[in-house]
Structures are given as C-alpha cells and as structure tokens.
Amino acid sequence: MANRLIKPMNYMPIDLHQDSIIDNTPESTVAQMENLEDQNQTDAQVAGATAILSIGNIASRVLGLVREQVLTYLFGASAAIDAFKAASLIPRAIYDLLIGGQLNGAIVPVLTEVVQTEGRDALWRVVSGLVSMVMTLLLGLFFLVHFFAPQLVQLTAGGTSAATQALAVDLLRITAPGLIFLGLFALLSGTLYALKSFVWPALATLVFNACIAIFTVLLAPPLTILLHTNPLAPISIARPDSGIAAAAIGWTIGAAAQLALQMWGLRRSKIRLTIDWRHPALRKMGKLYLPVMFSLLLDTLIVRFFTYNQATQTGVVGALGYMDWATTLIQFPQGLVATAIALAILPTLSEQSTATNERAFKGTLGLGLRLTWVLIVPAMIGVFVLAQPLVMLLFERGAFTAESTAIVVQATRIYLLGLPFAAVDLLLVYAFYARKDTLTPALIGVASHVVYIVTLLTLLEPLGLYALMAADAIKHLTHATISAVLLRQRIGSYGDRNRLLSTGLRTVLAAAGMGLVGWVTLPYLFEAIGAAGLLQKALLTLVSGALTGGTFLLLAWLLHIEELRWIFRLVRTRLGR
Numbered sequence: 001m002a003n004r005l006i007k008p009m010n011y012m013p014i015d016l017h018q019d020s021i022i023d024n025t026p027e028s029t030v031a032q033m034e035n036l037e038d039q040n041q042t043d044a045q046v047a048g049a050t051a052i053l054s055i056g057n058i059a060s061r062v063l064g065l066v067r068e069q070v071l072t073y074l075f076g077a078s079a080a081i082d083a084f085k086a087a088s089l090i091p092r093a094i095y096d097l098l099i100g101g102q103l104n105g106a107i108v109p110v111l112t113e114v115v116q117t118e119g120r121d122a123l124w125r126v127v128s129g130l131v132s133m134v135m136t137l138l139l140g141l142f143f144l145v146h147f148f149a150p151q152l153v154q155l156t157a158g159g160t161s162a163a164t165q166a167l168a169v170d171l172l173r174i175t176a177p178g179l180i181f182l183g184l185f186a187l188l189s190g191t192l193y194a195l196k197s198f199v200w201p202a203l204a205t206l207v208f209n210a211c212i213a214i215f216t217v218l219l220a221p222p223l224t225i226l227l228h229t230n231p232l233a234p235i236s237i238a239r240p241d242s243g244i245a246a247a248a249i250g251w252t253i254g255a256a257a258q259l260a261l262q263m264w265g266l267r268r269s270k271i272r273l274t275i276d277w278r279h280p281a282l283r284k285m286g287k288l289y290l291p292v293m294f295s296l297l298l299d300t301l302i303v304r305f306f307t308y309n310q311a312t313q314t315g316v317v318g319a320l321g322y323m324d325w326a327t328t329l330i331q332f333p334q335g336l337v338a339t340a341i342a343l344a345i346l347p348t349l350s351e352q353s354t355a356t357n358e359r360a361f362k363g364t365l366g367l368g369l370r371l372t373w374v375l376i377v378p379a380m381i382g383v384f385v386l387a388q389p390l391v392m393l394l395f396e397r398g399a400f401t402a403e404s405t406a407i408v409v410q411a412t413r414i415y416l417l418g419l420p421f422a423a424v425d426l427l428l429v430y431a432f433y434a435r436k437d438t439l440t441p442a443l444i445g446v447a448s449h450v451v452y453i454v455t456l457l458t459l460l461e462p463l464g465l466y467a468l469m470a471a472d473a474i475k476h477l478t479h480a481t482i483s484a485v486l487l488r489q490r491i492g493s494y495g496d497r498n499r500l501l502s503t504g505l506r507t508v509l510a511a512a513g514m515g516l517v518g519w520v521t522l523p524y525l526f527e528a529i530g531a532a533g534l535l536q537k538a539l540l541t542l543v544s545g546a547l548t549g550g551t552f553l554l555l556a557w558l559l560h561i562e563e564l565r566w567i568f569r570l571v572r573t574r575l576g577r
Contacts, residue, residue, distance in 0.1 A: 076399025200265030215250030366495025418473030
C-alpha cells in the first residue's frame, strides 16, 4: 500500500476506490476501469472546486478576523457592539429564512438538472423568473423592516438598555437595504454553483468582510486617545457608541459589493427581469424549499431570537459580542473544510443522483466524508489547544481586555465540541438535497432544535452564557447522528465502510497525539516566549501552531492516512511541481 502511494498519478490512487473492483471478467474489468477513471476525474474536479472555495474561505476568514479586530479594538465588549450585532442579525436572519440559509440545497439540484436536460437558454429563463420573484418579495420586506425596526430590535435585544435598543434601531435602518443585496447574491451564487463556477462565490465573503473593516476605519469618528503617564502601559481607547454606525454602513456596502461580484461572474448570461413565472422548474424549487423554509422558520423566528434574547438576559455585558467572536474562530475551520467540501460536492452529487448512478454517488459522498473528517478533526483539536494564544493575538488590544479573552476562549472551546458533527452533518444534509429530498433534513432540524432549547433551558442557570455553546454542540451531535442513520437507510452505505472507519480512527489517533503535545508544551512556551506584546503573541502562536501541526503531519505519515497524502499530491500537481 505504501509503495503504491508514492507513484506519480494524475488524479488519485486506485486504493481510494478499491471497493469498486469486484469482478475479474474481461468485460466487467473494462467497464469497472472506465467507471473508476470517471470517478477519479470526478474526485479531482471536486478536489479542485474544494481548493478554490477553501482558498476563498481562508481569505474571507482572515478578513473576517480583521473585521472583528477593528470592532474589538475600537469598541471592545460594549453596548455599541451589542447594538450592531442585533441590527445586523435581523436582516441576516430574514435573509436566511426566506432566501439564503439552505437555498443552494433547493436551487442547485434543480438548476443542475435544467442545464443537463434543457441547456443554458432554459437555465437563463428559470433564473430570470426566480430573480424577478425574489426581488419583488425583498422590496416589500425592506419597507417592513424599516417601519417595524423598534419591534424587531425588541425581539433580539430586549434585555439591553433603552439606549442600546435605540442605537440598534438606527443601525437596523442602515443595514436593512442589505437584505435586498443578500437575497439576490444568494440566487446568483447558486446559479454559478450549478454551472460549476466557484471563483466568484468564493470571493464574495472576502469582499463583504473587507468592506465592513475598511468603512468602519474610514467613517468612524476620530479616536480619543487617553495617554498614560507610563509610556509602556497599554493605550486606552475611548469612542462614542454612535461611531458603530460606520460598521453598519460598511455592512450594507459589503452586501452590495458581493452581489456586484456575482453579477460580473454572470456578465455573459441572459438573465432579465420578467413576469413569466410559469416554468416547471420554479414550481419544483418551491416544493423543495417549503420544508427548508419550515425548518428555518423555527430556527430564525424562534430559536435564533430566543438565543440572542437569552444571551442578553445572562447579565454579561457584551454577551452578543462574545458569542460572535467565538463563532468567528469556529467559522474559520468550518468554512475552510466543511462548507468548501459540501458546496464543491453538491453539483456533482446532484448530477449523479439525476443519472441514478448510485455507485458513483456513494463513492463521491464517501470521499467527501473522509476528506471532511481528515481535515476537521485536527482543525478542531488545534484550535482547542491554541484558543488562548489565538484570541490574545487576534483580539486582545485596545478596549478588548484579558477578561474578555478568558470568556471568548472558554466559549470557543465549548463550541468546538460540536464542530466535527456540524461539518459531517453539512455534507449529509447536502446529500439529501442532491437527491431532491429537503423534507427529511427539515424534520431532523425540528428535532435538533427541540433538543437545543431543552438543553439551553436546563443548563442556563448553572452555566450562564456558556450554556448557549453547550446546547449548540449537543444540537449538532443530535442532527448529525439522525442524518447519518436515515441517509444510510436510504443509500445502503457510504462507499467502502472499512476505508471510512480506518481513515476515521487513524485521524483521531493522529489528532489526539497532536493535541497532547500542544497541551503539554504550551505552558512552557508561554513562559519562554511571553505574551506581553503583539510580536510575542504572534511568535507564541506561530511556534505552538508549528509544533502541534507538525506533530499531526508526522503522525499522519506514520499512520498512512492516504487521503491526506492524496491532498498533498494533488496540490503539488496543480502547482506544477
């Protein structure tokens, strides 16, 4: 096995799909080798799309961290941050409910089918009708949000002061137009996914985060710097809460910018506004999206607002900010691994499902699951071990204190317990969507939301703010477990079961060894390097990260984790080495 892995290949070793070879007759062998070559090409295409989306996600997460660093540096864990989070949550929640969220699961399989069976001219007619319908809906929602802003803010920030709520209302009216831009962006990016064009959607969040960071810096009122008598002491930053309006302006401009990016990607399309909404594909999308919308109704109108309201009731000032900063750290590996693989694999799974190619469907899904596990488990362990130096490096400056760091570190570590399940679950949900089954994931979502609410109410008194993170982890565990059981009943297997189990076990062992090394050595590195200044924090994070990451790579090589070797080989091939 090891000797076979070092041979130069265009795509991947046959061993990754060894379960496909089951017959030695000449005719069967030829057919199986053709299927294997097709699967290898498909896997390489999926890997290429994953690489594009991962690179885009890395860049966007970095800009997201810059965005949060700007906000934490200028405003810290303050009422202004709570007002901004509440104001941006509302249009984002409505977008997730009606347009975004799992929209790709409803439109990408249908649009993929339209392209395959009717061609691109039919695709443009379908997308034109969809854009026209959604734009009409969004314009109406924009005016409702604008006029009912005080009532909406009361739902998300009812536990904050009157001044904070008033500020949130003003910010909401600034961010409300972003609802229109976000909705149209979701439709156009879904169209690009169906066409297997991943570059422009991959860049969208990068542009969004960059706009928030840039316009916050440019438009916020001048800083008031309170100098200390000790020149070596940290500088304290004071800024009026009204300065947070700059972030809201950047939020809306960012939403418009990412829409413009998708429009540029579709500049040669024939999308036009139309009132012809009679194409059968539009009705099919509507039927697929109804169950998704039902689940999102529960998530957005009940669970999400309930969560934010409970967070503000904990008595922790800046609670919404703490949740968001911890989520930002979680989203880095989530976006880099889970979201990238799931979005890259959805069009291919949809094609294979449409062609009723069950063997290829299982092989592609099995590969996605193995790649997700190989990448997400070490990412989880690494962030868990390095949470303190990461938070100190990224956020602890200006108005963000060491006390804030301790809270975000603890929140991040609890969130991380659910990360592997959330990553695997996203791929399983997209597998249901590729089979044009949106009802099953919606019903699973209802069950997991019930578990979340019960868990949160049970843990809220003993754990306070941290109960929200614990309940979130248990929710992901519940959803992933039910999804895995039900999907396996539908398709029979996830490819080669032995390969899946072997890869999973070896990855856990390598990641556990990495975590142990990092956990033991980090206190000594803190003592040897220190963490007083920015350069020390950066060096501490770099050295500890290199040590833990290097340990995982060494153990992965010793344990022969073949999927990881394949990823490295594919990267070298694409770089022309």
